[in-house]
Amino acid sequence: MRKLSLEAFTLFTVLIIVSYTIYSCNKSEETLSANLKEYAIIENKFLLDYDTLYIKKVIDSIQHIADESQENKLLAYYLKFIKAFYGDKEMYKIYLSADTLLNFLQTNNLSQKYHTYFTDALFAKGDYFFSILKYEEALRYYYEAKKFSDTYKQDSCSYNKYNAKMRSFYYDKGEYNNAIPFVKLNIEQDEKCASEKSIQLSYDRLQAEKNTLALCYEKLGMLDSAIFYYRKAIQYILSKKNENDIPGKKKQLSLGIIYGNLGGTFLYKKQYDSAKYYLNQSILLNDKPGYDLVDVQTAYLKLANLHLDINQPEQARNILDKTKQYVTTTAYRVSSTTRSKWYLLNANYYTKTNNLEKAIEAYRLYYHIQDSINAITNSIYTFSVNKEVERIKAENKNKEVEKSNEIKTIYIVLFAFTLLLLSIITLLLLKNFKQEKHNANETILHNMQLKDTLQQLENSNKNYARVMKVMAHDLRSPLSGMIGIIDILLNDENITEKEKNEMLELMQTSANNSLTMIGELLQSSTNFExxxxxxxxxxxxxxxxxxxxxxxxxxxxxxxxxxxxxxxxxxxxxxxxxxxxxxxxxxxxxxxxxxxxxxxxxxxxxxxxxxxxxxxxxxxxxxxxxxxxxxxxxxxxxxxxxxxxxxxxxxxxxxxxxxxxxxxxxxxxxxxxxxxxxxxxxxxxxxxx
Structure with missing residues (x-):
């Protein structure tokens, strides 16, 4: 089963209030306002099929404008960010483009003026840290974006971005009861804010959230509720009849995924006829070039599971063989969960057909992948626990500090009185012990100096040995390269004079660098600093x-x-x-x-x-x-x-x-x-x- 919600809420972070930005700009921003009106058209055209070549042409056209105003530069940076976000969909590239956009805004003191761009980039950086399991950093960026939205009183559509992030935390932690209120709130807000977003973005967001709501109920075992909300999602998609707004291919992709999820829910209920119908519909829609060949594998695996349940192992075998190339290789972006499911179904098939040796091997591969999945998911499962523990520790520490301060006050009074008595006694003893202490300090100082001298001598000997190791390590590569060049110069009769000169210059550069390195090593240790x-x-x-x-x-x-x-x-x-x-x-x-x-x-x-x-x-x-x-x-x-x-x-x-x-x-x-x-x-x- 593929979770659409994470990708959808990530897409939501960037463009939800672009049209709002037009009206929030001051009259003095006429240049940028005009560009943003153009961008409303650019956005919708781009989201029809995510044509990154189209968005690149727009960026190039902006960069060639003679007017090098901050507004034109900013729009170019923002569109590059959009291209990375929607087109490349590689989290590190998104992180770099978001970081570049943030730096431009901060360097030119534009963060407040264009706070919607600023919060979009903050949310995107949070998504990057979320994707690499650095949840504390992700929350820090999400909260900073929310605080920025609060400061500049962005509308409720902006607040919904933060709610979407919190829903994602709860969903990925498996706390579906806590995720459901956020999903419903997101759907409600998205429907209210539909007029302030592009048609494409509004559609992507709503169909994904409706699917996520059904998934939450399915994972809670509330299968009738899940079926109800899957059908609501299907009704929403089918209601979009205008091909100019939502292309048929986009709707088929969405329907294919939701049909597969709905078929899986009927499979859980052992309503095999309904399950088979929706799974076959999912396969029919997406099992073709240019469609979602990765997600359709989950529908195939559910169908294989169905055949095993109704004692049709050979039909299941045919499906498992058909999906093998997609699931067991790294050529396709199939999730680890789907791979583990494939091996588990293989194990069940071999168990059912009494091939215990292959069943054991399939189980071994299944548990190997499952252990890797658990290692990743455990980090977010423990995240809130750690945070709560730290919060409790902080509260207890504050209480201990308050109590400690009260005790310290009493101790200070007693200490002051005791100190007065000890001072009198100390003055009497000090005169007698002063000379002995002086002699003892002289002896200690002498011993410390001797120890330091011996230590320096030992360190010097070690450093010389280390220098030799560093020299041996760093000279091997240039010498090996020069030997290779010499071998060519001696044995290759077809080499030209120009090539000889280039090789000799390369040897000279390598030799000079090696001599410089040797000189440094003879004057220093391995500590580069x-x-x-x-x-x-x-x-x-x-x-x-x-x-x-x-x-x-x-x-x-x-x-x-x-x-x-x-x-x-x-x-x-x-x-x-x-x-x-x-x-x-x-x-x-x-x-x-x-x-x-x-x-x-x-x-x-x-x-x-x-x-x-x-x-x-x-x-x-x-x-x-x-x-x-x-x-x-x-x-x-x-x-x-x-x-x-x-x-x-x-x-x-x-x-x-x-x-x-x-x-x-x-x-x-x-x-x-x-x-x-x-x-x-x-x-x-x-x-x-």
Missing amino acids: QREIVKQPIDLIVLLKQCTELLKFKALEKQQTIHFHYAISSVQILADNEKLWRLFSNLIVNAIKFSEVKKSIYIYVEKSMDEVIVSIQDEGVGIPDKFKDKVFDLFTEAKRKGTAGEQPFGLGLSISKQIVEAHKGKIWFISNEPHGTTFYVALPIEKNK
Whole structure:
């Protein structure tokens, strides 16, 4: 069963009150008001089929307008945000575009003037943190958006966005009784606010909320109520007869999903004829190219369940075989819940047909996926408990502080009296003990100085050993690359003079960087913070090209290929050239080391207003969960041999992190063992002073 409500409420956060913005702007905002009137048309046309090429053309046309007013720039940023939100639907891209929009509003002191844009972006950032299970951060952004709405007295349609978020929290926590009042309130408010939203957005929102209401009752076991509200949702969709407002395909997609959910409810009630009818209707609508081939798999699985219930195992087998390619591969965005259901139905089929060996294997795969699902859902199940515990702790702490203050008052009075008596006695004893104390302090000080001297000597010896390890680690990659180039120069008779010069220049650059690194290492320890950063204007694209060209020879040793993708020809930043060379060489070498033979490595460069993000993605073995918190530690225990037996040093990522932080940047990674790892490096784009 697919939950439409989460996607729908996310869509709701952006455009619910765009038309309201037209009337809320002052008369002095005539330029932007005119653009927003145009945008009402843009919005509806875009939402007919989510044509991202169309919205891109609109953005390009705005950016080429001679009038570089703040209003035109703002509208361009907002439309980029809309494109990411509706077109790309990738939460991190939405987060970046929302962050860019927020920065523009704040930098130009426009947050109050265009508070609806500001709250839209805040809600979107909250959605991103919700999607990565950081619920405290999500609530912080949601509450900040609500507070902003309250401050500027936005209408009830704006408040409904916050209610939708709270409903989503309760739904995902499985507290459906608490979610139902919010769903009903959202439906009521959406119906009242329909005239203030685009026709498309109003339709998407209402049909999804009506479906969610039925889902809540279904999950509570109130099946008759669920059937009632599913039928109400179907009636609402069928009432939209104007093809110019709601295209037939959009209605068929919605009906297909709700028919599948309704068929599942009849299956729970063991009303098999009705269940079969609605499930087949769902399949008929969505099982075709260009429709929802992912959601229709849930209808197929319910139909397979039905055949098992009525003792028709072979029909169930046919359906399970038909859905296998969609459910058991990562090529389709099928949910983990659907995958676990597929394996459970397989286990039931094999049990029914007395194939116990295959049944056990299917159960094993089912529980494996279910454990992963539980690990994710447990975080939100415990969220409110933790919050309540912290609230109770805070209340108890306040009470303890009040009580402690009363006791402290009594103690202070007693202490003052006692202190007076002790002062008299102390003065008498002080004279006798003063000399002994002085002698004892002299002895302690001498011992401490001796201990510090010995410790410094020991640290110095350790640092020399560490310097040798760092030198061995960081010299391997450039030397390996230079050996590869030399091998080509000696053995390839067809190489041109231009290619020879390019290779020699590459060797010279690598050698110069290596000499600079050796000089630094001989003057310092492995603590990067003790070294001076010498920033100069560099072209990051050129540097990455050089790293890639040099290290492709090392990659060829394992028949690997390095792909460098960049949408911009040049990115100028202020940075230490040698340090960044080491940083990206370390990351690319790690990708080579932990990838199998004949795999590919991908390097991407993306630029925003104030930073550039470089991502290095491999198809390697990934990073185990037990190592993820330790990979950036100096001489970390989280080290393994490469796929070809390459020796680990435990230094590269620690040095890389120090280099990034010295440039006031950020480094992080996403790894899915054993499907590879992607490292991200975000560096600020500083202007040359």
